[in-house]
Amino acid sequence: KAGVTQTPRYLIKTRGQQVTLSCSPISGHRSVSWYQQTPGQGLQFLFEYFSETQRNKGNFPGRFSGRQFSNSRSEMNVSTLELGDSALYLCASSFAALLRINNEQFFGPGTRLTVL
């Protein structure tokens, strides 16, 4: 069974640009969550999508948005990039909605975004 895949793996952008990251969950999984990982702030939850609906959202500005398609693939968009947006962006998939009992979450390898 293929794992969670994220594309691209590496990305370099300049301030003010926008970026779209993609996540393909494990086949059959309907929940996709996005996280930002930085050395200073650690791992922070961005949002979760389940059956094409955003269920939960972390404390990030509106420049961070996402969506989920009918095949459960998800995209995350960051507009008007800032230097501080440089980070490893991780997505994770699970069969049921986030943190239901015995509902394990599997992470992808991440997309490393560098903003210059």
Add this chain to the structure above:
Amino acid sequence: GQQLNQSPQSMFIQEGEDVSMNCTSSSIFNTWLWYKQDPGEGPVLLIALYKAGELTSNGRLTAQFGITRKDSFLNISASIPSDVGIYFCAGQLPQGAQKLVFGQGTRLTINP
């Protein structure tokens, strides 16, 4: 935002030693999770804890959900070289948001 205090931040041990790390918070959590992250990879779930007082083992790993619901610990017995990596705790808040809050991580280094 919500914070989990994870300690120690780093550990340097000899192969074969036991390891202990913990997370504490001023907030109550519904769920505690422990992850391990290798360089260039995403975190991998090691143990999930869903009830206060719960003690769960996964091979050489043992974790407990504190009775106050504000803390959790992870123990690794008889460490081996492949245990090297960064270990994260994560907690789920009981409020409706269901978001996960992560600790800052414990970097484990093992001297053979």
